[in-house]
Amino acid sequence: MSxxxxxxxxIITFISPTISTTCTSNANTGFRASLRHINANxxxxxxxxxxxxxxxxxxxxKTLFSTSKISTTSTNPVASTRILVQxxxxxxxxxxxxxxxxxxxxxxxxxxxxxxxxxxTPCVLCVDQPTPYFDPLASxxxxxxxxxxxxxxxxxxxxxxxxxxxxxxxxxxxxxxxGVLANETFTFGISSNNVTVPNIAFGCGNLNEGSLFNGSxxxxxGRGPLSLVNQLGPSKFAYCLTYFFSPISSPLLFxxxxxxxxxxxxxxxxxxxxxxxxTALPSLYYVSLIGITVGTALLPIPASAFALNLDGTGGVIIxxxxxxxYLQMDAYNLVKQAFQTQVNLSMVSNDNFxxxxxxxxxxxxxxxxxxxxxxxxxxxANMTLPELNYMLYDGSTGLYCVxxxxxxxGSIIGNFQQQDMYVLYDLENGLLSFAPxxxxxx
Ligand SMILES: *[C@@H]1O[C@H](CO)[C@@H](O)[C@H](O)[C@H]1NC(C)=O
Ligand SMILES: *[C@@H]1O[C@H](CO)[C@@H](O)[C@H](O)[C@H]1NC(C)=O
Ligand SMILES: *[C@@H]1O[C@H](CO)[C@@H](O)[C@H](O)[C@H]1NC(C)=O
Ligand SMILES: *[C@@H]1O[C@H](CO)[C@@H](O)[C@H](O)[C@H]1NC(C)=O
Ligand SMILES: *[C@@H]1O[C@H](CO)[C@@H](O)[C@H](O)[C@H]1NC(C)=O
Ligand SMILES: *[C@@H]1O[C@H](CO)[C@@H](O)[C@H](O)[C@H]1NC(C)=O
Numbered sequence: 001m002s003x004x005x006x007x008x009x010x011i012i013t014f015i016s017p018t019i020s021t022t023c024t025s026n027a028n029t030g031f032r033a034s035l036r037h038i039n040a041n042x043x044x045x046x047x048x049x050x051x052x053x054x055x056x057x058x059x060x061x062k063t064l065f066s067t068s069k070i071s072t073t074s075t076n077p078v079a080s081t082r083i084l085v086q087x088x089x090x091x092x093x094x095x096x097x098x099x100x101x102x103x104x105x106x107x108x109x110x111x112x113x114x115x116x117x118x119x120x121t122p123c124v125l126c127v128d129q130p131t132p133y134f135d136p137l138a139s140x141x142x143x144x145x146x147x148x149x150x151x152x153x154x155x156x157x158x159x160x161x162x163x164x165x166x167x168x169x170x171x172x173x174x175x176x177x178x179g180v181l182a183n184e185t186f187t188f189g190i191s192s193n194n195v196t197v198p199n200i201a202f203g204c205g206n207l208n209e210g211s212l213f214n215g216s217x218x219x220x221x222g223r224g225p226l227s228l229v230n231q232l233g234p235s236k237f238a239y240c241l242t243y244f245f246s247p248i249s250s251p252l253l254f255x256x257x258x259x260x261x262x263x264x265x266x267x268x269x270x271x272x273x274x275x276x277x278x279t280a281l282p283s284l285y286y287v288s289l290i291g292i293t294v295g296t297a298l299l300p301i302p303a304s305a306f307a308l309n310l311d312g313t314g315g316v317i318i319x320x321x322x323x324x325x326y327l328q329m330d331a332y333n334l335v336k337q338a339f340q341t342q343v344n345l346s347m348v349s350n351d352n353f354x355x356x357x358x359x360x361x362x363x364x365x366x367x368x369x370x371x372x373x374x375x376x377x378x379x380x381a382n383m384t385l386p387e388l389n390y391m392l393y394d395g396s397t398g399l400y401c402v403x404x405x406x407x408x409x410g411s412i413i414g415n416f417q418q419q420d421m422y423v424l425y426d427l428e429n430g431l432l433s434f435a436p437x438x439x440x441x442x
Pocket of ligand 4: 259260261
């Protein structure tokens with residue numbers, strides 16, 4: 001690590017204020033927040049929203065699985081830590097408030113990482129954000145963590161200066177966000193139905209780089225101890241994503257509010273599959289995908305395609321921050337082949353969307369074309385997708401495309417495939433549950 005960076009990081013501990021009052025403990029919490037898609041309400045045409053989303057996702061798929069490719073014997077401590085997903089590659093913003101009195105802001109949610117962080121004054125380096133930077137001096141409930149705190153130990157790469165815990169989440173070649181690990185009181189929920197939770201560990205970032213895409217930080221919803229879901233009890237959350245182009249926000253539910261028994265918007269059977277853990281990337285939500293059916297054909301996908309390998313490569317995750325899905329190359333090619341065989345039109349690729357499985361649309365007169373269905377077979381659960389959840393129409397090229405791309409490492413079930421589905425991440429019981437639902441009526 002460069003001397004200059006170490007110097008900047010050590011400065012953080014001098015500029016970070018010391019405040020102390022009494023601590024309270026976290027109660028079991030249940031609340032509802034709402035998610036806004038980053039391109040919602042900004043007047044972009046649908047084609048543009050899709051091509052931007054696919055571009056962001058293809059960058060994300062390259063970085064999400066990156067730890068598994070980094071040698072653990074690397075002498076560079078920065079390079080050997082997990083590379084943070086670029087914040088601008090997330091897809092949904094949530095509203096929350098920080099401090100006492102509460103300062104409202106929006107943050108990108110990320111099921112691919114754990115840390116909750118926002119930019120803080122004084123800034124050594126900050127990027128533009130729509131709300132003022134958080135000022136710890138103006139809050140009565142800010143407490144810095146010492147290096148021995150269990151949350152400090154839970155960081156991928158904790159740094160310690162004068163017994164103050166400094167976090168750093170980095171890209172492969174420099175700091176993305178660095179600052180002091182602290183406790184604060186957070187307020188969650190929709191305006192008057194809010195809940196206030198004291199002592200949430202978060203990163204108070206004094207040194208930040210990269211675009212925040214109209215947010216002012218991130219909320220990690222990964223599996224690790226620092227994630228919001230693990231800092232609240234009971235450890236479960238759910239979302240129900242409205243139609244991709246809908247201006248209606250999507251509910252995000254935590255704790256006791258995240259319950260598939262409690263909702264009357266479910267329109268089909270509830271299915272569950274166990275999470276599996278990848279010790280190389282412990283924050284990601286791995287599931288066991290066994291097969292895929294396209295139309296009438298159960299594809300002859302080799303078991304190796306979705307296997308989570310001993311070195312941490314491969315496997316299949318479910319993610320909220322990737323838009324379309326990505327399938328391991330062998331599986332992708334079989335899906336492509338099945339569409340070629342079952343759709344009576346010539347297949348073309350679409351550079352505008354960056355997708356390969358596309359057909360000229362509408363079909364010529366008197367040619368009836370049936371788009372085959374797609375079912376993901378998980379261990380104990382089948383996810384059959386409605387056409388709206390995997391077909392994307394590009395008005396500018398007149399092409400109708402399957403929203404699935406190829407991956408050279410693991411596979412990702414993206415958020416486009418999860419539209420109008422109640423998706424419950426139950427960490428307490430190690431289960432992912434899902435059911436078709438009318439998310440816009442929740
Ligand atoms: C929380 O709700 C109360 C009313 O119950 C409201 O006065 C307050 O402004 C809300 N706080 C935030 C941060 O939304
Ligand atoms: C932060 O909050 C946790 C959880 O309530 C608590 O155990 C810890 O002592 C707090 N640390 C500080 C520095 O306030
Ligand atoms: C931020 O929001 C403004 C107003 O909604 C919008 O014009 C702008 O494009 C957004 N910027 C980004 C990077 O999303
Ligand atoms: C739903 O209810 C059933 C039976 O009452 C119970 O076994 C199950 O754990 C509940 N599921 C959730 C997610 O609360
Ligand atoms: C495929 O389309 C062609 C016309 O383009 C038609 O002659 C043929 O019968 C169709 N085949 C099937 C199986 O639908
Ligand atoms: C999933 O689909 C397969 C193939 O159609 C079927 O054999 C299996 O019983 C289904 N599993 C569940 C849990 O519905």
